[in-house]
Amino acid sequence: MPLESTPHTTLRTAFNSVISGCALHALPAACFTVFRRMRAASVRFDAVTLLALVPAAPLSAVPQAARSAPPSPGGFSRDLVSWNAVLSAHAQNGLAVDALELYRRMRGPDGGGVEPDAVTLVGVLSSCAYQGARGVHFDVERYVRERLPSFRTNVQLCNALINLRCGSLPRAQQLFDEMPRRSIVSWTALITGYGMHGHGDIAVSLFERMVSEGIRPDNVAMVGLLSACSHAGMYDEGRRYFSTMESAYKLRPTLEHYTCMADLLGRAGRLEEARELISSMPMPADGAVWGALLGACKIHSLRPGLVGGGLPRHHQPQLLPGLILEPGHRRRRHLAAVPCAAAKTDGGRRRWRWTKMDKAPPVIEIGG
Template structure:
């Protein structure tokens, strides 16, 4: 056991020469290439952890598969695949996987192989690995199923839900429930996330901090105050030291801030011993949403003074706050500082905020010019922001242009039709109202144009 432990310790201390010395000593004693499976795995893991993948690959190549026990071969391949995954070498991971399956007789992948490959796999490859897991029966294992739920959940809540629902009830653990709940929360399916939470509690499963982060996120976006306050009480009573959990406390701040309980959000923020960019952004977002632009800007400046660099999400929160509070000059200043000062490339969300800011301030032509100058095609949120501004300022001509673009991008979003119809109504153009109503009928949209409300991003609902 001494040599494997020595190799692992050298890797933990970032001593590549130490690992090489252990390797040389093992070879001198005749323990390699494959007489000691644990030693081989330790050396491969150590080389991989240090990024010495050529050394690890050479060690693997020296192993004679025909005379090496299949379990040792599998362990060796798993170690090297794990090392490649650790260093984000996805093509190398799958090249090794193919080599193991095709060229090494009698060796079959196991759950460890899948648990390493799945998080590294491109979205298009995940279903193929899922099929292999199903064919070999490995998907029946809770850990593999949980991993599939998490990986699918990055882009497809329905696929994550399918894996979850196919699991026997007895196999579902807290990780399963948390993974599927988070998949729905992260993909905007907040109602489903809260329903899953209700089911989970109904089955007697106690949530942990990570579960509650997903629940609080859903409550914040749905303004589900009753559930959110229940979670707040649960956290305070059942999770000691929760203020030291940055992720959980930030989720609580986000919930209270978005729901308008700004004093509670501020108190939680002040009581946190350590704050992340997410904590600051949650509070900035809350103040901005509720019209306290000066407070949002002051918080942003405090964040900078404490040495934190804003990310793209923080800049969206700040620009939205400026837009909602009519802080035209401040918003422009921060937007143009993104690249020069904060080294951030504006995204579609930032452009949508700026179009909303310019439009609300009555600078419709400037907003239109900004859209034309964008380095990427404008999406529905950008054109929707311009459409909302045109409604405010009764500019039907520019509104028609924005409407034409936005319904090409989001033809089933009934809110945009409502907004355009109301604009026609305000200007006395009943023929325009009739045209919009005919369009909604032709598309099979259920609600006819009526009263629309807008939020700070220029997106509209009936």
């Protein structure tokens, strides 16, 4: 029976069920085909529709669909759940600027008096962290303290605040200490924050404290820890944690962990050891792994071919494609820059010009 012939009272539910089923089976094109039929049949979609579309959304398809919906009685009802669904769709698609603009509209005349809740603020804070929007960040923090006095009991909201505050570690640490209970995400956010600022010793201490309190680390926490060791030049600690991942924490190293170790070894000048590590990986190396090694070669003024007699022959064909075919990757320059810096050849200079990235224009918040 055609979907449009379903009785009107159950039509929206029927469309939502079909969209959810398509999303569950990873059929994004089918999701949006059904959604277009829903709009063509003048069926008013709701937050349930948008939440079903979010996992299937290619780039900005969900935000565009939601933004085009009118707030009229025959269109899209903008209640709190609806605002949260649309804002989450923007945030999860990496459209931080649009998510923040939605938050401003929600707080303005377009919001219809709807007040944000913890779900809204988690999405906004993640967008603030991505975009570096300090002005909105402070506005959200004021709102949280004034309107949600018990916010410290909301672990997800506190995690988002800690992640955003990692540019100011004392404030992040203070909030962390004030939380009555913490999740693995709370610990990981703070460990990563200290690691990014070169405080590897504090990151390691936090990690050990987390384990002593009975919280078992996951793969993301181990990435944060190994990265902290790398940035702080803590070779021995990083090597020890990596080698005991499986025996101590039942975690099998992933590509991200190998990338951290290649970076750690490269920064320490142990290029031969880094090469051997990459050769022994149980999975193919990607651009990030090669970029870590090649970046180290550049730092130590070595040609990649001179590292331990050269890279393994069966890996060499993957070396150039692994990086050049990743547009916009920040490691992409290292690939061409290392041979050029070492060889100083015209061919190398031509390759450098050919592989140069197109930089995205920066976004700077005024008055933040």
